[in-house]
Amino acid sequence: MIPRQKGVAVWRQIADRIRAQIAAGAYDATGRVPPETALAEEFGVNRHTVRAALSALSQEGIVRAVQGSGTLIERRDRFDFPIGRRTRFTEGIGTQARDIKGVLLSSCEEVVTTDLAERLDLPSGARVLRLDALRTADGRALSRSTTWFPAERFAGIDEAFRKTQSITRALALLGVADYLRAVTEISAIHAEPDDVADLGLAPGAIVLVTKALNTDLAGLPIQYAITRFPADRVQFTIRNA
């Protein structure tokens, strides 16, 4: 059932599949995972291997085992993040969580790279403000973003973000009442050491990476952002209404 190639432990592969099953609502009827013996038979492995998988999920807070009773599902949430012409992080996720926080990890001014200069339509040598932020929803890390603004036009955006905890509200403070999403690139990679630390992931976990360009209403680029999401907590929806 489970392929025995090398490099990825069988218990991890099984953990990934059970997590996906839970997220898909496969066990909603009972609110619990099937017994270890049943899972062992389903995946064609020893019960100990299933136990290793469930132990990992238990560490993640997804399930909780009760001796004699079974393994209960603690949570099965995957946030949906809509992407469209007027994409806003906080608004998009807003109805799905109560307590959304944006923490500014660091900010600095730097000279644009050639790649970034092209995207933001800046002359080479121009200066940009770089903001590193972590967003959490109900206490769980939801994204880790690095954002660049043209330094001249958006001086003070770091303080504005620190106060408002939101890019949208920070931009509003600086006189940008509205802005538009021009392009979004989406890819997926394995978690890197930074992701493991910042987003609280297991190595081998999946990170969804978006690279987004926002413009003002005149079409002038105002912001370029690279954001990393834990794939087991997030999905994207593109609506062409």
Next chain:
Amino acid sequence: MIPRQKGVAVWRQIADRIRAQIAAGAYDATGRVPPETALAEEFGVNRHTVRAALSALSQEGIVRAVQGSGTLIERRDRFDFPIGRRTRFTEGIGTQARDIKGVLLSSCEEVVTTDLAERLDLPSGARVLRLDALRTADGRALSRSTTWFPAERFAGIDEAFRKTQSITRALALLGVADYLRAVTEISAIHAEPDDVADLGLAPGAIVLVTKALNTDLAGLPIQYAITRFPADRVQFTIRNA
């Protein structure tokens, strides 16, 4: 450097990172990967472990080691797949590959599930045609899709697809000259055994999953598709022009 947590072998984590570096063009200047000793130092592991990683990449055909010379990069391509109101698979990928094939793996008629009935706006108990297809570009698997059409309106779409190797051209044969992408959901998961077999992936690899609804010009749903892409060969771009 590399975290020694459990479940994923270090050599596989390193292979994933080198593959990502190659895809990002990090080594384009020399056309080769740094020497094994340099990589070993960079990742803080023994040279044997780096050799295991490079051996895996060599198996995938991404690099080729030459004794006395170094480890050459054989290919570094990641297809970009644009998503918009008029999303077309073949057109979108068309300029990036010469030889695009769509193979019909199987087709059958089935009764809609409640979930699918809602998405396609069909009465419960209605019948749908299901097409399973594998798409390849230049001989490499690019996607594995399952597509559902209302059976009544699209009788014969399986034959049309088999002939034309394209959903767009198959729909044209059945009188649908144009159609629109209404919604696209994007998520990422670890490869399942089917993905390993169909897409030629390693277990532990990442699969990008899209769930897409297409409508005709009148807004009537004509097609719902779930497509799985190997994440190391594909990225998505959403343009809001």
Next chain:
DNA sequence: ACGAATTTGTCCGTATGTATG
């Protein structure tokens, strides 16, 4: 209240895979 069945928790041992030097 009791016992049987079910289910998770823990211990033993053994073979293979992974990583280092």
Next chain:
DNA sequence: ACATACATACGGACAAATTCG
């Protein structure tokens, strides 16, 4: 190629907690 240490996976046996007739 060799040696060493640890992680992974299996198999079996039994204990401990819960459920149910």
